[in-house]
Amino acid sequence: MFREAWTQRLAQAEEIVQTDKRQIKAIEKEVDAVLSRLVETINPTVIRAYEGKITELERRKTALQDQIAHRRAPSPGTYEEKLEPALQFIANPWKLWESGQITLQRMVLKLAFTDRISYHRKEGARTANIALIFKSLRGYLPGKFESGAGEGTRTPTP
Numbered sequence: 001m002f003r004e005a006w007t008q009r010l011a012q013a014e015e016i017v018q019t020d021k022r023q024i025k026a027i028e029k030e031v032d033a034v035l036s037r038l039v040e041t042i043n044p045t046v047i048r049a050y051e052g053k054i055t056e057l058e059r060r061k062t063a064l065q066d067q068i069a070h071r072r073a074p075s076p077g078t079y080e081e082k083l084e085p086a087l088q089f090i091a092n093p094w095k096l097w098e099s100g101q102i103t104l105q106r107m108v109l110k111l112a113f114t115d116r117i118s119y120h121r122k123e124g125a126r127t128a129n130i131a132l133i134f135k136s137l138r139g140y141l142p143g144k145f146e147s148g149a150g151e152g153t154r155t156p157t158p
Contacts, residue, residue, distance in 0.1 A: 005077050017071055020064045027061045090133060 031054055039052040072115055089096060093112055096104045109117070113128040 005078065006083075013071060017068055017147055020068050027057050027064070031057050031061075035065050038138055090137070 034050050034053050034057070038047060038054075041047055041050065089108075089111065093108050097108050099105075112131055112134060114131055115129055117128040118126045
């Protein structure tokens, strides 16, 4: 399933590049057409309008060329390199949390919960909504656990 999604994304990225290249060719044809009209025109106002149109078309062409230059297909083996850490995170997010690095802990919070953890002044931290991947794995975990702890294990806050 992951491999199929990966290949679809690659195909989609390639299609975007091909679309950008077609747009560049269309812009080049339009510039040629405007230039041929410009050569035949003697009215200064129309000449300025044509020059403005050519400038705008060249700007769009440059922007599309920059987009193509910054898009690059992932190198072979990238699929496995990116899938393995994701699967390791899903298997044990606590391992990243225990690292003590604040950036990794923030990443765990963003990936494991759909929204921010709320805090009630009298009752303490509230249970946040769990990300879809962990909700879907809930049926495969042994025992009845809700938010990582067994029933009745919550420590009261003073």
